[in-house]
Amino acid sequence: MTDESLVQTFIEETEENLEVLETGLLELEKKPQNQELIDEVFRAMHSIKGGAGLVGLTKISDISHYLENILEEVRQANIKATEEVFTLLFSGTDLLRQMVQNNDLRGENLAAEIEDLKSALQLYHGKLEDQEIQSTETSSVQPEQSAEKRYYKVDLEFRKDIFETGTDPLMLLLELNECGNILESYVNATDLDCLYELDPHKLYIAWTVFLESEQDIEDIEDIFIFVKEDNNINITDISDELDHWFSGDKKTGELLVERGLISPGDVEKVLAKQKKIGELLAEQGKVFDGQVDKIVDIQKNFRKSKKTKTVRVETSILEGVLNDIAELLIAQSRVKDLTLDLTNKMDRSLQAELINSFQEVDKIIRQVQEEILSASMIPIGGTFTRVQRIVRDIAKERDKEVELIIKGKDTELDRRIIEQLADPLKHLVRNAIDHGIETPAKRKELGKPSKGTIKLNAFHQEGNIVIEISDDGQGIDEEAVLNKAIERGVVEVGQDLSEAEIKNLLFKPGFSTAKEVTDVSGRGVGLDVVMNNIKSIRGDIKIFSEKNEGTKFQIKLPLTLAIIDGIIIRVEEERLLIPLTSIIEFVDARKQDIKQVEGQGLIVNLRDKYIPYFTLYRLLKMGDRPIKTDEGILIILKDGQKNIALQADEIIGQEQVVIKNVKKNMGQAEGIAGATILGDGEVALILDVSSLFRLIRKRLDDGQGLTNQL
Known part of the structure; x- marks a missing residue:
């Protein structure tokens, strides 16, 4: 059975990687040639795949593996990052997020969705294979040539605390084996001097591997892309030096000893246990099965012993501490009132000492409170990032061109406020796209750029947090709003209303000026829910709008609810x-x-x-x-x-x-x-x-x- 703490750690890390993945894909869609973004999303997907494999979640591992293959093709410039590619990647990311958020890690409740995604991925790979075949058939006919084999010497000296990074060197060696034929491999165990001083959490051995492969050296290096910066990884093409390494009177092992790569004792041990490559492949499954328990043990011990600068704490624990501090404030205030009532009976020196003591207690309580509040605050950037996806999807659905500009992503709020703010924020952005931003043709008629703009901004103001959602669309038609209000009996004919009062009619339950009802709807539908949600977290919302210039919703919120x-x-x-x-x-x-x-x-x-x-x-x-x-x-x-x-x-x-x-x-x-x-x-x-x-x-x-x- 997989350790529950490992699964929980996987969930937390996967949520972070999915955030990186979605943000990176949205940026990559705008800049498909950006190699840094490609590498970033590839690393995030690779981490999800590796983590899922580590804890035995095969469904997640399979999905992320398929998606990683597509990203690898993009990364190697074998395919272009087309709209079809992004659709598959976003669909896969959404499915992974559903599995993690719904705690359906084995995909039992999403079997149909998983099969649909696999079918789409297989269909896409089939298209790629057909394109490759057609490309081969249409190219000039040349004598068939087999790929040239290359020979590499791979020196692997990992840092001793490699397990603390969550990396298993065995997995890398197995992946290296898939790239070709391992001709010979040697283990350097010179660091194993004294068994009594061994730390089971550390790695004391290094490897030298001779590999025969048809792949380029860059492909071999990519196996170690995530560890090469912090470890001593050297890959050398020795194709032109084969005679030096594999011929003559001296064997390879002797050459390694001669060059100080391994000790004579190591050579003897390795040669005694050396197996042919076919036997190694036959036993590969057994080796892997035997390593699973070791991996879990290593990870469990690592979690217990690892010294870190950060620690994950459940929000319920933080809320409990905040509640305790709250009760402490009440009790402290009560004691202060009772004590100060007695100060008239004390001499002045005792009064001063008592007052100073209370001031010191006040200072300490406030400091602890601020530290706990700070720990429970999170940046609003994650919520803003999820809005990016909404903008992309709805803009495509409504055939509109929309650019989202985000500012103030680092602005921090109480976690509970952000959780309750997410839905109102998404609703306002949906309405901005559907009812605010015009179609490209209409915008051109009005002398506007064909691409509309939505801005999200968060900033501090007078001890509060202000969040603004603005667009450069058609604005609010106050006359249409007023006529609709009169028609519905919300406003009497001839009643004099200010501009602000007319705009606030949009927050009436069910009020809408939309001429067409869509699944996204128009400005007004659901805005009463938005208002209620904002009020429930002690916030306030205002509307500013000018016809044909755009609309801005301004939300003012407290820093904390406690x-x-x-x-x-x-x-x-x-x-x-x-x-x-x-x-x-x-x-x-x-x-x-x-x-x-x-x-x-x-x-x-x-x-x-x-x-x-x-x-x-x-x-x-x-x-x-x-x-x-x-x-x-x-x-x-x-x-x-x-x-x-x-x-x-x-x-x-x-x-x-x-x-x-x-x-x-x-x-x-x-x-x-x-x-x-x-x-x-x-x-x-x-x-x-x-x-x-x-x-x-x-x-x-x-x-x-x-x-x-x-």
Whole structure:
């Protein structure tokens, strides 16, 4: 039986190789002559094949072997990387990904798909053979000549820790044997001085092999392409020196001893055990079977003993540690509150020491939290890469030319956010291609390049992550959107809506302006799901569009879902928390110039800038007491380029808190991101600033209207 830890390691490494493979193929499709890309995808496929063979997954090994053969043909320039070639490679990559992701490593649930792929690959190889035959028949008739045999001396001295790289030298020797006839082989065991000092995880022997082959030296070197940089591999064409090596009074073994390649004792041992090449081939299966257990043992021992700079950790473990830190924060806050209540009874030196101790604990907890958060953060590049494939496939399906430009691939987010972001991102890109980008003919009529452009960008902004999906297509037809909304009864005839409000109609459930329903559909279908998914991870989405110029969706997300820095405020008897990154400043309401503007509600003049003014207790419907503009604190909040002043009764202080989801029990509450437990055990709601701005727009008829800035 195969060791389960080896299988898990294979899965993890294969997922990484499939990522490299798909990215490389997408780039190679644009640059089919790029030898570096060809080598990169070949290495990735070769690694998948080797890993599958190591753990006994024959189906995956067979598929990757077929695909590797095609890549080898491309690599050797025997065939061109045509669209048919890429279709086969992408189909094979998709099938391998399905097998790995669905944990169907033996292909039991994908038998039909595997057979279809094999048939397609065999059909393609058949075409190649027919082309070769036709090429031979149409070429000038010449006397048949057998390929010239060449003779090589292959010196193989592997690094002692070769097993730690996952490479088995025996496999390389067997592959070398397939390239021709091994005339003689010698083992150099001079490093085996003392059995008591042997490390079973290390390799102490080297080989010198004499090979007869019809292949070029480059083909022989390719066998060792993955190990030649870190090992001492020398391949010499000795075809013109055969007399020197195989004739005369001295035998080859004596010549090797003479040149210091092996010791006399080694020659005697080898000659005693030397077998003819036919016997070696006959026993090859037995040798391989006997090595499987050794490979597993070596790998198991290697996993236990290997010293590495990185370690794989399950995400559930990281999440568990984050939860523990969250509870530690709550407990620490509770202890701090209780202890500081007693400071009035202490002398000042003890008070200072206590405060310093809490500051030190705060520092350590924050540092540990940041390190764990960093470990759970991953670059968004993997998600962006998968979008590349969607762009390629849908563009071909819809007969459109589309170029995808990606920026900010290294921007990191919480793994849980990225997992929930993948589907909305794919949906927005699908809509951009299907409904945004015009056909090449239409683009030419509009004076645009025939190839459309979609841009994906991710960057940090004000403590958040912003992701933008933009296209240079036809944009959103606001008139068509409004007419459709009136037709569906979403908007009343004559109702005055701003541009932003019209665009936001696209997020209504089932709303679409698409004239033709396709499997990809038009802008609007499913966008309500996109909005809900973004809201579920405390995000916000906005639309910017100009007719015939293009559309941009901007998504703003928190860095993490677990912990947040905020300011605790008091409104009436309730305590609320506002994220620190959304606050510009605090000002004393009593000293401000607050005025009533007819038809626009209250505004505050702050350094000659008029900002809409609103009271939190009225906004959140916490009470209906009269508005008193000459008391409390004004909190100036920002959302992008827009600002607003919110009145609160008191600022309690800054706190780092743990976010608890309230959606399951309370549903989606407008303006609320979640809740937290404070140091005294009480619950405080956490405000969602972007959602507050949307809520304010809905309260224009409450007698506290806002300026058109919102």
